[in-house]
Amino acid sequence: MAEFFNFLYSQLFVKLPYPTHSFSGQTIIVTGSNTGLGLEAARHFVRLDAAKVILAVRSLSKGETAKESIETSTKRKGVAEVWNLDLGSYESVKDFAKKAEGLERLDALVENAGVARVEWSVLEDNEATITTNVVSTFLLGLLLLPKLRETGQKFNVTPHLAVTCSEVHAWSPMKERKSENIFDALNDKETANMGDRYQISKLLQVFPCRELAARTKQSGKPNVIINYINPGLCHSELARDAGFGLTVMKFFLARSTEAGSRTIVNAVEGGEETHGQYLSSCQVSPPGPLVRGEEGPEIQKKVWNELSAKLEKIQPGIMGNV
Template sequence: MGALPIPPTPPGTDLTGKTAIVTGGNAGLGLEAARQYLTLKAARVIIAVRSPAKGKEAIAELKADPTVQKLNPNAAIEAFPLDLDDFQSGVDFVRKVKSEVPELDILLNNGGTNILKYHKSASGHERVMQGLPLSARILVTRTLLIRETAVNVYTHFLISLGLLPLLISTAERRGAPTHLSFVGSSMQSSHSLTKKPLTPNGSFLEHFDDQKTYDAMTRYQDSKFMVNVLVRGLAKVVGEENPKVIVNHMCPGLVYTGFDKNLPLWLKPLMYIYRRVSARHVSEGARTLIHATAAEGSESHGKFLSNNIIRSGEVPFLDEAAGKAFTEKAWKELVAECSKFEPGLSRYA
């Protein structure tokens, strides 16, 4: 019943002199990924967080880590403000990075959330699809309660487009590709569009914003599905042959990060047993993120990884005519939406 073991990061994986950004990097998988980047000798690691206080706490924890102190004591560790609930915060984040970060080797889109009630974001969209700056929430399906990191879509997309030129220029300077990665999920195959399809002339944003089409049991899956859609689109923009930026997404699996203390008392024993049998330790789950962003090459460009293995056909809908039409519509519509906040992004339409 347990998850497949994730092997150690390949020997020789070396981030000396490189810069990594991790959204949602103050807790859980994001914090552990930041720690592992540092143990691989990254010169600069920036965690994107909503709370300055939590950012300071995370920086202190990373600096105090014995392995980091031993292997990379002089690394620069910083926290930049980012509220994934708000497009404008994403714009401000991109501008800060561009002004203060001359080179960017890894952008790991990790932060996000899942909530089980309909809410709108600060930017006016359904909140799970927009993005809320928490590393995790409880996900309830009809058969199982599990926990995964939810990377929500819209603000991360704006950030990715905004920082793409920096990733490209860094790759050109290094003479080697950089990485743009999203934490995804195998649950993307259970998205709602096959049961609640988009109308032929409908807006995908309006579809997911409509409370009538909202389903708490599938919205998390929908957000992961949209990550796949946008990873494919970003891969095409970068170029599919010898890409300067490797764009991919990965599933870390079920990871135990200690959040069960907030569960109802009756559920804690059940989840404790389930996690002891099935969940990965956070260090192991984070290695899937490190593998995709620091060890995988261009063979993973535009692809999805599970257990560090490239998977194909994970969402059959996307390879069908209806899925391809949806992908094209979603890309154009979301670029147009992001361009309202950062007009320069319109060139990607």
């Protein structure tokens, strides 16, 4: 209940800072950037002097439309580029990462793309929400972690890996945590609670972000700031898959898409104090009760171990990137 009242207060009364930090010379990838929060975040990065902003999108035609919109509003041409990325396909993720490895530099990877499904469907080896929001998100992040580190060393900067999460991660009871294997339990169509699926997918982003941040800190390798973001409830196309209830809530409570995108830019501005942290309304904030509670560390290790095994199967050797 406390989380819900915090949500209402944040939506109705918190004013988010307008981004002014310069990203001069930087190369930034934003996934899911043909519309919504990703588009507006990319627009900010271009406006704030980034050298290259890659719009990582499933639809190239929609990506080109987004690029034109950014160029028109910022009066900066030749900065935004449109690259194909389909998080529903592991091969697409691997192809995208291979292409990104050829960049001169990569200062920030913003993993913003996601889905909120209420109907059961399967992509690759999981229900579609889990494939898109969790497995492919971390597949891409770990594939590009070496490139981020390389940039940090070469240009004497601290790169960022930012994941767009959500406050709803605190609303999931995550009953599957008691299962022998959480991901296997989520793959059972007969027992699936699709009403909780988006929430649990966001919780399954929080745990690996925290574990990855801790492990990279201990690795002795060049640091990459890893944080995860709550943009709040915003007007975006996420509701296209989410059903009537979310649509109604958005009508009354949602922030503008541009306002929500400020949280993403803020995360990429963040310093060492944001590493491994949950950023809500542009502030370091405590994550949900299950994450910070007594069970939290045990669940975190379990999720990390299961996800690591899945990622190793998709791309052998990937966990060595940590």
